[in-house]
Amino acid sequence: MKAEAAQKVKTAPRTGADLLVDSLIEQGVDTLFGYPGGAVLPIYDAIYRAEGSFDHVLPRHEQGAIHAAEGYARVSGRPGVVIGTSGPGATNLITGIADAMMDSLPVVIFTGQVAKGVIGTDAFQESDVMGITTPITKHNYQVQQIEELPRVVKEAFHIATTGRPGPVVVDIPKDISSKVHEKDVESTFHLPGYQPTVHPNPLQINKLHDALLQAKKPVILAGAGIIHSKGSEDLQNFAKNYSIPVVTTLLGLGSFPGSDELSLGMGGMHGTYSANRALYECDLLINIGARFDDRLTGNLEHFAPNAKVAHVDIDPAEIGKNVPTTIPIVSDAKAALEALNKRDAAKLDHQEWLDKTNKNKVEYPLWHDDYEDQISPQWLMKKVHAYTQGKSIVTTDVGQHQMWAAQYYSFHQPNKWVTSGGLGTMGFGFPAAIGAQLASPEASVISIVGDGGFQMTMQELSLLQERKIPVKVVIVNNQALGMVRQWQEKFYEERYSHSLAQSQPDFVKLAESYEIPGYKIETKEDLERVLPDVLNNDQPAVIDCRVMQMENVYPMIAPGKGLHEMIGVTR
Amino acid sequence: MKRIVTAIVHNRSGVLNRVTGLLSKRQFNIESISVGRTETEGVSKMTFVVEVEDERKLEQLTKQLNKQIDVLKVSDITDKAIVARELAMVKVISNPQIRSEIQGIIEPFRATVIDVSRESMTVQVTGNSDKVDALIDLLRPYGIKELARTGLTAFTRGHQPQVAEIKSYSLLK
Numbered sequence A: 001m002k003a004e005a006a007q008k009v010k011t012a013p014r015t016g017a018d019l020l021v022d023s024l025i026e027q028g029v030d031t032l033f034g035y036p037g038g039a040v041l042p043i044y045d046a047i048y049r050a051e052g053s054f055d056h057v058l059p060r061h062e063q064g065a066i067h068a069a070e071g072y073a074r075v076s077g078r079p080g081v082v083i084g085t086s087g088p089g090a091t092n093l094i095t096g097i098a099d100a101m102m103d104s105l106p107v108v109i110f111t112g113q114v115a116k117g118v119i120g121t122d123a124f125q126e127s128d129v130m131g132i133t134t135p136i137t138k139h140n141y142q143v144q145q146i147e148e149l150p151r152v153v154k155e156a157f158h159i160a161t162t163g164r165p166g167p168v169v170v171d172i173p174k175d176i177s178s179k180v181h182e183k184d185v186e187s188t189f190h191l192p193g194y195q196p197t198v199h200p201n202p203l204q205i206n207k208l209h210d211a212l213l214q215a216k217k218p219v220i221l222a223g224a225g226i227i228h229s230k231g232s233e234d235l236q237n238f239a240k241n242y243s244i245p246v247v248t249t250l251l252g253l254g255s256f257p258g259s260d261e262l263s264l265g266m267g268g269m270h271g272t273y274s275a276n277r278a279l280y281e282c283d284l285l286i287n288i289g290a291r292f293d294d295r296l297t298g299n300l301e302h303f304a305p306n307a308k309v310a311h312v313d314i315d316p317a318e319i320g321k322n323v324p325t326t327i328p329i330v331s332d333a334k335a336a337l338e339a340l341n342k343r344d345a346a347k348l349d350h351q352e353w354l355d356k357t358n359k360n361k362v363e364y365p366l367w368h369d370d371y372e373d374q375i376s377p378q379w380l381m382k383k384v385h386a387y388t389q390g391k392s393i394v395t396t397d398v399g400q401h402q403m404w405a406a407q408y409y410s411f412h413q414p415n416k417w418v419t420s421g422g423l424g425t426m427g428f429g430f431p432a433a434i435g436a437q438l439a440s441p442e443a444s445v446i447s448i449v450g451d452g453g454f455q456m457t458m459q460e461l462s463l464l465q466e467r468k469i470p471v472k473v474v475i476v477n478n479q480a481l482g483m484v485r486q487w488q489e490k491f492y493e494e495r496y497s498h499s500l501a502q503s504q505p506d507f508v509k510l511a512e513s514y515e516i517p518g519y520k521i522e523t524k525e526d527l528e529r530v531l532p533d534v535l536n537n538d539q540p541a542v543i544d545c546r547v548m549q550m551e552n553v554y555p556m557i558a559p560g561k562g563l564h565e566m567i568g569v570t571r
Numbered sequence B: 001m002k003r004i005v006t007a008i009v010h011n012r013s014g015v016l017n018r019v020t021g022l023l024s025k026r027q028f029n030i031e032s033i034s035v036g037r038t039e040t041e042g043v044s045k046m047t048f049v050v051e052v053e054d055e056r057k058l059e060q061l062t063k064q065l066n067k068q069i070d071v072l073k074v075s076d077i078t079d080k081a082i083v084a085r086e087l088a089m090v091k092v093i094s095n096p097q098i099r100s101e102i103q104g105i106i107e108p109f110r111a112t113v114i115d116v117s118r119e120s121m122t123v124q125v126t127g128n129s130d131k132v133d134a135l136i137d138l139l140r141p142y143g144i145k146e147l148a149r150t151g152l153t154a155f156t157r158g159h160q161p162q163v164a165e166i167k168s169y170s171l172l173k
């Protein structure tokens, strides 16, 4: 069908917009997340002509489009594609573009622009998309001539998806998308300034191998780079061959099975004691595809103070940025792991270390309170895990519920965990779940959101209604901006400034107004009754789950503190 | 420490914005930037004089620049044998009586007078930044009405002495 549609377009008048649509088809785009408007009318007309070539998803706010595209990219590894109009359409996309940049997600964004002749005159719905998006994109283009459009689109997809993935914006003036073009256009490109190093330097691999043979306390820090490079199996082999315990970052969850005996869980601000202790005490830290974010490292002065640091990253600029590195390895994570796995993994002598990390794991597990008559959010996460056997795609919003999901939904597989790590964008979780579900229609997708963040993008319930997208929304309703409230409790002497007093809609009625089944859950029994049912049908659902309001996320490293200064490790 | 860094860039629209934006976003202290076309069509060269705290900051700077798609090559040429020039124009308050005095001052700098009016004269000086600074300091007591500097532009000499330690910030080398 796709080829046929492409054929059809080719016989029609060839506008710039047609060239764009052809290029998208050539890139194998199957889903577009977009919102029309004046400056993209020619593009929407071309989309109309190319009906059937791909699915166009119309969110109810451009932010929904871009977060959906991010969710799509995160679970499929394919680029998310977004279209927005000029001016407000483009500016509504900004949060998502910044989010994709921080979390290295391949997203290609097309924005309409006013006609070239009026750019710079403060024309109606003009905004300086190039200026605004330059600091938050891997690269951006404003198409200057119709002839370059196909090449620019190809470059944009290439740049977004290779090396360290990231968002690329293509700004298309309206006169270019509407102009008719007769001749065939050349679309081959050459990017001499962009040649990512994919394969590791063997000498550096030797150095790491030597360091491994000498290490008494090695630990692996597994980041999302492993997932991007599809290197999870290689990581498992590597960790097993050398018997090295594995700490995952927030975004690296799923790169290594949480249930594996070598897994120490997540590190960082709300990481496990065993993970943070291992990072603190290790003598060799092997960072694979993580960027030493400050939420992971805590105070850098106390981060891995006695360790030799090896860092595998496809982005050379990440190596040595935050943590001095002895063994830099510029490489794709999978390629580096493959190279390491080819070396002789002579059994290392570090049983003592393994015993110690294991002991920490057993003696200081995550803990939480349980209540007779109320639901503790951690208990809720465990239940969600149990009922889905840890196999669902889980998206979250940002806040306490995000941390609890990260702590308690132990992932076995990569590409199942969709969360906003670097930017910490409230409003991300729900639209991201829609994108994730569209990318993998057969999967079970659960969106765990806070009562606050859900209200930022809940208008996308329309999409569930319209398309019968079976996303299950679980609102972890603590009737609070919980994470803010927790910080106010801990660091501002319980002055709950604007984190508690807020009204809420009736989420059940809200869901029902979109013809989506809604459930209000107040007791454990309610949940145990409703959740399995909901998970077993192929309908969307909104579950408003009331949880203990004053619950805190523990353990925790207070801001400015080191990994060895965790609080709330035990009850 | 002060470093001279050059970047060869693809002359596409937005590249200057991307590069300067990146420098300010990452809080690099730029003393001067100069940009101009090169011998190759479509390729420009930027010369930055930057003040960085330490080697690590400097490494970040070159890596972040290198990461930009339209940046073709980044070099820290501070420790190399280079030719570096900057041009400055200084409008000095001067009545006819002290004009010749000023002439005498600027002569050893091989600066030239390019404009004269009743109350002022404009001096043009070319050289490395220290030389330009030195002349400006000497002219300051007379009263500087206006000052414009181009920023430094530089490249390596045709012949590099073998002993010169050439710093490389590429991880691949």
Ligand SMILES: Cc1ncc(C[n+]2csc(CCOP(=O)(O)OP(=O)(O)O)c2C)c(N)n1
Binding pocket: A397, A398, A399, A400, A401, A402, A424, A425, A426, A427, A449, A450, A451, A452, A453, A454, A476, A478, A480, A481, A482, A483, A484
């Ligand atoms: C767009 C945006 N605004 C503000 C914040 C700051 N912030 C971080 S967590 C949080 C509270 C979130 O509340 P809720 O969604 O109810 O989740 P909870 O922490 O209660 O689980 C806020 C306001 C943010 N991360 N993103």
Ligand SMILES: [Mg+2]
Binding pocket: A399, A450, A451, A452, A476, A477, A478, A479, A480, A481, A482
């Ligand atoms: Mg809340």
